[in-house]
Amino acid sequence: MSSPGAVAHIEVLDGLADPTRRRILDALAGYGSATATTLAGGLPISRQAVVKHLALLDRVGLVSGQRAGREMRYRLRPDRLEAAAHWLAELAGEWDRRLQLIKHIAESAETDPDQ
């Protein structure tokens, strides 16, 4: 968590945390690109709800929207997701190193660090 620049990746997690947003992303993966109205047609929620989710997804970088006439087309940003995945993997490695270190200390000496 204390890695530099981690904040941007955390935002991506917020984007992925909601089930409805995951459905939207899933649908976008199928369509390639779509509008809020189109997406709402395949979901049990209103267009406005979809719009709000897309706005958030855009903010965190998982999606990018571009105007085309009176339409607003959105498409996925795989690079952002990949970056977040990479960051998570590094965090896992950090945890691991941490635990290995503590385990090593506990074995070599009798010093319990959290006592």
Place this chain on the structure above:
Amino acid sequence: MSSPGAVAHIEVLDGLADPTRRRILDALAGYGSATATTLAGGLPISRQAVVKHLALLDRVGLVSGQRAGREMRYRLRPDRLEAAAHWLAELAGEWDRRLQLIKHIAESAETDPDQ
């Protein structure tokens, strides 16, 4: 999102989504292992709040608790985090393939799949 067994990994995301939970995980990474009472001492919330978060983190597999006398000690599960990271990376790859495919189709023919 349609990958088999994805549900388990999604739960991990829920665990990571909350700022307070991230602080708890961060603290645990420092301590190696700790009790809810200890953790609450270093956070601006009550022990009960920490307990609830630990219960959730335990459920999603990011943390494991084990009883030791009258204490309940929790420690991190880096393997689960690593698995989630791997899954995210694969999902990103899937998105990428998807977009490449659509792009290719759009270039070779004039067929727009979402029209």
Place this chain on the structure above:
DNA sequence: CCAATGTGCAACGCTCAGGTTGCACATCAG
């Protein structure tokens, strides 16, 4: 044994994210 310490359970309050509805403003087709 008994006081101290730590945990677990339950009820409660409050904020806010997710969703809805209604309407005004653009843009396109005929």
Place this chain on the structure above:
DNA sequence: CTGATGTGCAACCTGAGCGTTGCACATTGG
């Protein structure tokens, strides 16, 4: 021009999640 289609903005509602407090139950040390 005018109706149809699509977007954007704002107010509103509701439930779940985060946090609190209070108390009863276990375990340990002196």
